[in-house]
Amino acid sequence: METKPNLEVTSRYATPGELEPLGRGELKRLEDAELVTHYLGGQRFAFNEIAERYQDRLLNFIYRTIGDRDRAEDLVQETFVRVYRHLHRFDPARKFSTWIYTIASNLAKNELRNRARNPLVLFHSLRKSWEADHRPLEFEDTAYRPDDLFRKRRVREQVEAAVAELPEHHRVVFVLRELEGKSYEEISEITGVTLGTVKSRLNRARNRFACIISPMLD
Amino acid sequence: MMVCKEFIERHTEYLDGALAAGDHRRFDAHLEGCKSCRRYQRVLTRGLAAWRALPRVSASPDFLPRLQHRLYHIDESPKRSWRGQVGRAAAIALASAGLFTLGVSNGSQPLLVEVQLPPVLADVPAETVAESQGTRFADDPYVPDWFLVPFAPALDDGGGLFGSTYAVPIATSDSIPLPVERRSGQLDESR
Numbered sequence: 159m160e161t162k163p164n165l166e167v168t169s170r171y172a173t174p175g176e177l178e179p180l181g182r183g184e185l186k187r188l189e190d191a192e193l194v195t196h197y198l199g200g201q202r203f204a205f206n207e208i209a210e211r212y213q214d215r216l217l218n219f220i221y222r223t224i225g226d227r228d229r230a231e232d233l234v235q236e237t238f239v240r241v242y243r244h245l246h247r248f249d250p251a252r253k254f255s256t257w258i259y260t261i262a263s264n265l266a267k268n269e270l271r272n273r274a275r276n277p278l279v280l281f282h283s284l285r286k287s288w289e290a291d292h293r294p295l296e297f298e299d300t301a302y303r304p305d306d307l308f309r310k311r312r313v314r315e316q317v318e319a320a321v322a323e324l325p326e327h328h329r330v331v332f333v334l335r336e337l338e339g340k341s342y343e344e345i346s347e348i349t350g351v352t353l354g355t356v357k358s359r360l361n362r363a364r365n366r367f368a369c370i371i372s373p374m375l376d
Numbered sequence: 377m378m379v380c381k382e383f384i385e386r387h388t389e390y391l392d393g394a395l396a397a398g399d400h401r402r403f404d405a406h407l408e409g410c411k412s413c414r415r416y417q418r419v420l421t422r423g424l425a426a427w428r429a430l431p432r433v434s435a436s437p438d439f440l441p442r443l444q445h446r447l448y449h450i451d452e453s454p455k456r457s458w459r460g461q462v463g464r465a466a467a468i469a470l471a472s473a474g475l476f477t478l479g480v481s482n483g484s485q486p487l488l489v490e491v492q493l494p495p496v497l498a499d500v501p502a503e504t505v506a507e508s509q510g511t512r513f514a515d516d517p518y519v520p521d522w523f524l525v526p527f528a529p530a531l532d533d534g535g536g537l538f539g540s541t542y543a544v545p546i547a548t549s550d551s552i553p554l555p556v557e558r559r560s561g562q563l564d565e566s567r
Contacts, residue, residue, distance in 0.1 A: 209443055213435045221433055231435060235443055242447050317427040335392075336424055342394070361388040364420055371423040 182207070190254035198246060205245075209238050212255075215338070216262045222333045223266040224273075225322050233269060237262045253344070260348045263330055270326045313374055320370035328363035335360055378406040383413050391420070 180188075180196065185207045188196065193211075197204035216237055221230035240261050248257055324332060330349060334340045340348070345356045383406050389395050390403045407413055 205447075206440070206444075209440060213439055214432070217435050218432050227433055230433075231439065234435065235439070235446065238443055239446055239450065242450065313426050314430060317423055318430060320423070321427060336428060342392075357388055361385065364388060364391075364424075365384065367423060367427075368416060368420040371426075372419045375419050375422045375426075 180204075191250055194245060194248060194250070194254060205242065208241070212238075212258060216258070219259070219333060219338055220262055220266045222321065222337055223263075223330055224269050229269065233262070233265045236265055256344050256347050259334070259338070259340070259344075260350075263334070263348050267326060267330060274326075313371075316371055316374045317367075320367050323370060324363050324366055328359050328366070331356055331359045332363040332367070378402050380406075380410060380413055383407070383410070384416065387416070387420075391417075 179201060182203065185193065185196070185201075185204055188204075188207075190208065190211070193204045193208050197208070213234060216234045217227075217230055220233050220237075221227050224230060224233075237258065241258055248254065321329060321332065327349075331345055334345045334348060335342075342353055342356050342360075345360075346353045349356070351359075383390075383403065386395070386399075386403075390400065393400075395403065407417060
């Protein structure tokens with residue numbers, strides 16, 4: 159007689175004490191969903207591993223979206239706090255990275271909307287990060303001539319400014335695709351729009367981006 | 377034959393390899409023959425490459441300790457679910473409504489409380505009455521009897537200016553009752 163698989167057992171989270179405690183090295187080798195399971199099973203260090211794994215990725219995503227590094231770090235903190243509070247509600251059938259990016263994306267969008275309501279915040283320019291004090295230390299390649307270096311720097315500034323000029327809903331899609339390498343389906347899930355809208359927004363964002371930077375790169 | 381408009385409109389799918397094989401070949405063919413679309417493709421790919429090459433930022437060294445500190449406080453603070461907050465608000469609203477109703481009912485119909493107080497008796501020796509008050513008001517028909525009851529005899533306690541006047545009455549076996557206004561009846565609590 160054929161027996162049906164017990165789906166109930168495989169879809170629930172482990173109760174505290176049910177899982178073997180793992181060391182940090184072992185936690186690093188786990189998939190995101192397994193980390194969630196271990197955390198909800200009582201292993202507190204599993205959440206640290208999640209935070210370490212995503213902190214820089216989320217920081218870059220939010221930073222490229224809102225253009226303010228310090229504020230981006232605050233929003234990444236807020237993302238983790240929300241994840242921590244609602245982790246028990248995470249559906250293991252979904253991809254964890256999509257879920258955490260959805261939270262981060264919503265926070266970034268709220269930030270941009272708040273700025274739109276309060277124009278004073280707009281003084282935070284993307285270019286701030288390119289002032290001498292903020293620029294990371296770079297070792298110059300002697301094969302380049304000074305005008306090449308200057309041109310390279312100008313191109314960087316230009317592309318960053320071009321992305322900053324994109325409308326908010328286009329920019330989020332653009333950053334998720336170009337920086338994070340998310341698929342159309344993932345972007346659709348993160349942003350809560352249809353697949354067709356994702357393609358359309360991405361195409362418009364790329365068009366606009368190309369128009370802005372063409373004088374520099376042509 | 378593909379036109380540039382179609383190429384630009386569906387370029388995202390072409391760039392990301394999301395087109396069907398047949399469509400992809402059509403795009404390749406158009407690109408080969410169209411200088412303008414080649415330029416668009418070149419500018420976009422170079423621009424995207426430059427943007428992706430921007431230095432990535434890293435979280436500050438105290439990021440994780442700060443996060444752990446915040447999470448610690450979440451663990452420590454009592455859990456405040458929205459249901460709990462709604463419940464608390466409802467309880468407060470109910471209590472306020474009850475108090476308000478009570479206040480309204482008090483205003484329209486005062487709450488009366490019946491209080492029975494025992495009579496107050498002040499005992500003084502009978503001879504003291506005769507000595508102190510008897511001569512002055514004893515024959516006055518308008519002075520009530522109880523007014524004739526004097527204070528207790530002065531105690532020579534050296535208590536100052538009013539020391540003797542407010543001396544405590546001395547209780548004796550043949551004392552006379554001191555009638556006082558009986559303060560029993562209805563008290564208006566709302567006042």
